[in-house]
Amino acid sequence: MFSDLMGAAVLVASPDTLLSIVVASFFGFVVGALPGLTATMAVALLIPITFLLSPIAAIASIVSAAAMSIFAGDIPGALLRIPGTPASAAYMTDANALVQKGEAGFVIGASAVFGTIGGIIGTVILIAASPLLANFALTFSSFEFFWLGCLGLSCAVLVAGDDLLKGMGSLMIGLLIACVGMDYTTGFPRFTFGSWALLEGISFIPALIGMFALPEILRLLSQEATVRKLPEGAPGSALSKIGRAGRRYWWPSLRGSVMGTAIGSLPGAGADIAAWISVAVTRRATREPEKWGKGHIEPIVAGGSANNAALAGAWIPALVFAIPGDTITAIAIGVLYLKGVNPGPMVFLENGQMVYAVFLVFFLANLMLIPFGWLGIRMAGLVLRVPTTVIAPTLLILACLGAFAINNDMSGLLVMIGLGVLAAIMNASALPLAPTVLGIVMGKIVEQNLMQSLISTQGDLLAFFDRPGSAVLGVLTLALWGSVVVRAVYGLLRKSPSARRAQS
Amino acid sequence: MHIHDTAIGALLALLGVAVIWHVGSFPQVVGQSYGPDLFPRLTGIGLVIFGGGLVLRGVRTAEGAPKLLTMPGTVTLRRGTLAALYILASVFAIVLFGETVGIQILVFVILLVGLLAAFRRPVMSLALAVGLTVAFDLIFRMLLRVPVPSGLLTGVL
Numbered sequence: 001m002f003s004d005l006m007g008a009a010v011l012v013a014s015p016d017t018l019l020s021i022v023v024a025s026f027f028g029f030v031v032g033a034l035p036g037l038t039a040t041m042a043v044a045l046l047i048p049i050t051f052l053l054s055p056i057a058a059i060a061s062i063v064s065a066a067a068m069s070i071f072a073g074d075i076p077g078a079l080l081r082i083p084g085t086p087a088s089a090a091y092m093t094d095a096n097a098l099v100q101k102g103e104a105g106f107v108i109g110a111s112a113v114f115g116t117i118g119g120i121i122g123t124v125i126l127i128a129a130s131p132l133l134a135n136f137a138l139t140f141s142s143f144e145f146f147w148l149g150c151l152g153l154s155c156a157v158l159v160a161g162d163d164l165l166k167g168m169g170s171l172m173i174g175l176l177i178a179c180v181g182m183d184y185t186t187g188f189p190r191f192t193f194g195s196w197a198l199l200e201g202i203s204f205i206p207a208l209i210g211m212f213a214l215p216e217i218l219r220l221l222s223q224e225a226t227v228r229k230l231p232e233g234a235p236g237s238a239l240s241k242i243g244r245a246g247r248r249y250w251w252p253s254l255r256g257s258v259m260g261t262a263i264g265s266l267p268g269a270g271a272d273i274a275a276w277i278s279v280a281v282t283r284r285a286t287r288e289p290e291k292w293g294k295g296h297i298e299p300i301v302a303g304g305s306a307n308n309a310a311l312a313g314a315w316i317p318a319l320v321f322a323i324p325g326d327t328i329t330a331i332a333i334g335v336l337y338l339k340g341v342n343p344g345p346m347v348f349l350e351n352g353q354m355v356y357a358v359f360l361v362f363f364l365a366n367l368m369l370i371p372f373g374w375l376g377i378r379m380a381g382l383v384l385r386v387p388t389t390v391i392a393p394t395l396l397i398l399a400c401l402g403a404f405a406i407n408n409d410m411s412g413l414l415v416m417i418g419l420g421v422l423a424a425i426m427n428a429s430a431l432p433l434a435p436t437v438l439g440i441v442m443g444k445i446v447e448q449n450l451m452q453s454l455i456s457t458q459g460d461l462l463a464f465f466d467r468p469g470s471a472v473l474g475v476l477t478l479a480l481w482g483s484v485v486v487r488a489v490y491g492l493l494r495k496s497p498s499a500r501r502a503q504s
Numbered sequence: 505m506h507i508h509d510t511a512i513g514a515l516l517a518l519l520g521v522a523v524i525w526h527v528g529s530f531p532q533v534v535g536q537s538y539g540p541d542l543f544p545r546l547t548g549i550g551l552v553i554f555g556g557g558l559v560l561r562g563v564r565t566a567e568g569a570p571k572l573l574t575m576p577g578t579v580t581l582r583r584g585t586l587a588a589l590y591i592l593a594s595v596f597a598i599v600l601f602g603e604t605v606g607i608q609i610l611v612f613v614i615l616l617v618g619l620l621a622a623f624r625r626p627v628m629s630l631a632l633a634v635g636l637t638v639a640f641d642l643i644f645r646m647l648l649r650v651p652v653p654s655g656l657l658t659g660v661l
Contacts, residue, residue: 031648165561169516169554175547176523183540186533190540191526214591221587221622222580393618394636396591397611400598401640404607405650410599417595424588428505429512447543459537 008356011056012364020057021064021361025368028065029375032072032084034402039069039085039271039311043328047335055339056357059332063311063358064365066328067119070271070307071369074111074300075376079104080395082213087275087307089208089437090299097295105238105377110297111304112373113242114253118305119366121257122264122312127359129316140266142452143464147473148266149446152277153438154480163432164488170431173422174439177202184448185455197411206403206412207419207440213399214420215427220392238377245297252282252302260306264313271307271314276438278306308369312362319343319355505584509565511572513558520551590618606655612637 011017024046031042042065050058073084078095088095098107140148153171180191181201192198246253256278263274282302283292292299311328318329320343336343341354403412423433457463465471527541527548562570575581594614602610612633619629641661644650654661 030643034643165554165557168550169513169558172516172520172547172550172554176519176544176551179544179547183530186531186540188531188540190530190544218584218587218591221590221618222584387623389622390619390632392622393615396594396618397615397636397640400595401607401611401644401650401652404598404602404652405644405648408651410602413595413599417592420591425507425512429507429509431512443543450543451538454538454542455536 004352005356007353008360011353011357012060012360014054014057016054017057017060017361020053020061021364021368024061024064025068025365025372028068029072029372031065032069033075033376034084034398039066039073040328040331042066042069043331047331050335055336055341055354056361058335058339059358060361060365062328062332062335063361064368066311067115067308067362067365068368068372070311071112071115071304071373072376074115074304075108075379078107078111080391081216082395082399083208085307086204086208086272086437086441087303089212089434090272090275090279091303092212093293093434094296094299097293098297098300101295103238103241103295106241106297107300108376109238109373110242110245110300112369112376113246114256114301114304115308115373116366116369117246117253118257118260118307118309119312119369120363121254121305122261122309123359123362123366125258125261125309126312126316126319126362139469141467141470142449142456143467143470144473145266146446146449146453146464147470147477149442149449150477151473151480152273152442153446154477154484163430164484166429166431167435170426170433171435171439173426173431174436174441175443177207177419177436177440178443178447184444185451195411197409197414201444202419202440203406203412203415204440205406206415208437209399209403210416210419211423211433211437213395214416215423217392217395217399218424220395245301249298249301252278252285252298253305256282256302256305257309260309261313261316263306264310265316271310272441274310274313275303275307276441279303308366315358315362319358505576506574508562508570508572508574509558510562510570513555513560513562516555517552517559518555520548520553520555523548523551586621590621594618602655603653604655606657607652608637608641608654608657608661611640 027046028039028042032039043062046061046065050061053061070085070087073088074095075084077083077088077092078099081092081096083089083092095107095111098104153175176191178201180198182189182199189199259278259281260271260274263277264271279299279302282298283289286292286298288296288298314329315332318333333343341351399416400413403416404410406412426433426436453464465474523544527544530539530541532539532541576584597614598607598610615633615636616629619632620626623629623632641652645652645654645661
């Protein structure tokens, strides 16, 4: 093992690998910071370049670009309320509220530092527990995935705030949007209205741009022209505030990192779901619920740690069983095969040096977040000094080009405008947007696993509790739903009509 | 603008009813108890339940007939309407004329109109519109290799 580790260190220390890490990190930073362009797109755009690199430099560039673009996705979310990646939407409200209080440096710095911590904890778990976690994930069938999806949907109640009815109504809208497209079991087109572009369903990124960017652009354009003069943040440097946040919220960061790694290791569940679930669980457990939504660092700590940890988690099944945890590892597996490295249980024996080199690259790629986080802070000052009159039309173009780029056709723009109108109506009705996003992300996963399970058991609902894993997850889900219903009914009975009037 | 709980609840419930009615026409799979209608039907039922709940709550909390829609003042409404029209016109211009006219020309026009309307400094707006159009083209078409249609400028670029 020691000789493998030394060999790996030599591989990673080679100039081409180090240069690949720096260049790919910069590339990932640019792509991630542009709304609509995802970490997957950053990695996909790198493929032609990886052909020219050595195997470890190729993997290093993929890991670095992915880690950096996931972090950089937080920057437009925090500064402009336009999430760069779906993961950053989970804690964007608080991040933007903090920026409005003059804490842009603190938010971006915290995002980089806790992203690094999450990534490093995820890598340590990747090294220590690869075979164990991959085995666990492999025992999951559609029943377990269905219940896991239902648990994920339950997070809608947690992220929606106090209003259960509006939260659930908003979730249903998201689930309905997820139904658009060809049915999973029969291929029957649902809610497509004869449009071929909708057969594959609603594209997630244009939907996200429409829901978050367009209402913000409308708000900016509707206001009097101003140069935003943000208040001075609370005294103290961003670094010392990050240190204080680290001491105060070490547990949400650790929990987010471990949860992110575990969720990332489940096939099909990536950084996006990890961030949403981590933020929802932290919101449930927080001791300061009154601060949430008004510019609180805790969700950024929990979500930022989880999404970068999930990136490492996705490599567990990828390396050990050649099963991709997400689209990024699917691309990485392809590149590994192309380079003559066959991932799977034997890779640890046949190519030990390569495996350890991948682990080392993970450490380096995550450490790169810190200097690029500093660059992000410098950039933030520039972006925030631009007058809103210049920002709004520029954002509109950025949103349009981002929506076009995801499928390279105009259908993305139509999805964007449709969802933008929906979001404007929801904003006017005070319906929260977060549960809708969760419904769009999780809807397909839940439905596919539900239908697969029902078909395999000929509609026997008791089979959902037959397997030990699915029984535990099922009981947990039903108990959670039961407690929410009991709490809602209790609250309804307890509140006097006058109190309800006051709240309304 | 504010939409009352009763109004949005009624809209959600109506949407739910429409979904349940529409999925009734979906084909059933022979030999299977559940078909492509199951999940959307459950979602429709959810919309009816939670939309209905919002209507009930809205009616109970409002004293007398609830005001379903509260509009902002005239100035805010005018600005908001113009802003919404600018966004809609820009997006549909790209969708309808992006292939024939070219994204670069449309981006320039959209930026120029938006900047002139809000910034009100013609020379500065023109310079910014040109600079931003070039920057967007460099980033998306050249650096990221997004195949944005160039339309009339195909031979030039």
